[in-house]
Amino acid sequence: MTTIRRLIVAVSLVFLVSLAGSLCYAQSPFPASVHRVVFLGNSITYAGAYVTDIDAYISTHYPKQGLEFINVGLPSETVSGLSEDGHADGKFPRPDLHERLARVLALTKPDLVFACYGMNDGIYLPFDQSRFQKFREGINWLHNEVVKAGARIIHLTPPIYDDLKGGGPVTLPYLIDTQTG
Numbered sequence: 001m002t003t004i005r006r007l008i009v010a011v012s013l014v015f016l017v018s019l020a021g022s023l024c025y026a027q028s029p030f031p032a033s034v035h036r037v038v039f040l041g042n043s044i045t046y047a048g049a050y051v052t053d054i055d056a057y058i059s060t061h062y063p064k065q066g067l068e069f070i071n072v073g074l075p076s077e078t079v080s081g082l083s084e085d086g087h088a089d090g091k092f093p094r095p096d097l098h099e100r101l102a103r104v105l106a107l108t109k110p111d112l113v114f115a116c117y118g119m120n121d122g123i124y125l126p127f128d129q130s131r132f133q134k135f136r137e138g139i140n141w142l143h144n145e146v147v148k149a150g151a152r153i154i155h156l157t158p159p160i161y162d163d164l165k166g167g168g169p170v171t172l173p174y175l176i177d178t179q180t181g
Contacts, residue, residue: 042116074095
């Protein structure tokens with residue numbers, strides 16, 4: 001191959017690789033208006049596994065978007081405000097998101113919030129309509145507060161709790177985007 005032909009092939013390959021790379025990075029799942037993403041939840045969120053996975057995926061596949069991911073999960077927290085007798089050996093009740101949400105939103109100024117609650121809200125007891133009503137009220141309150149703060153919210157369902165298999169989450173959270181149905 002002549003030098004000119006090699007140069008043309010090399011330039012063409014660089015162009016095609018660049019084009020393919022830009023096409024791969026062009027369709028971020030996050031709108032361009034989203035820059036700061038906050039994750040709220042209990043110990044599942046606090047542990048950070050799914051938060052880190054999302055961060056790693058977005059950072060490697062859409063590096064030009066420059067998203068900031070902030071994990072503010074808090075172990076044992078509920079959105080219902082419920083706590084069982086003797087929680088933490090009776091030292092304190094479960095943390096309640098109602099107590100800290102305004103501060104979290106003011107300090108983090110999110111464009112988008114992922115929220116994963118429910119595992120602790122049932123207090124690890126069989127289904128009860130009054131507990132579920134407190135959870136529903138808490139989720140609606142959370143949703144409204146995030147929207148009032150100017151952010152979009154995506155609710156994640158908690159993992160399934162399998163009491164018969166020794167107790168423990170058996171699946172990852174599911175996405176529920178309340179803005180799109």
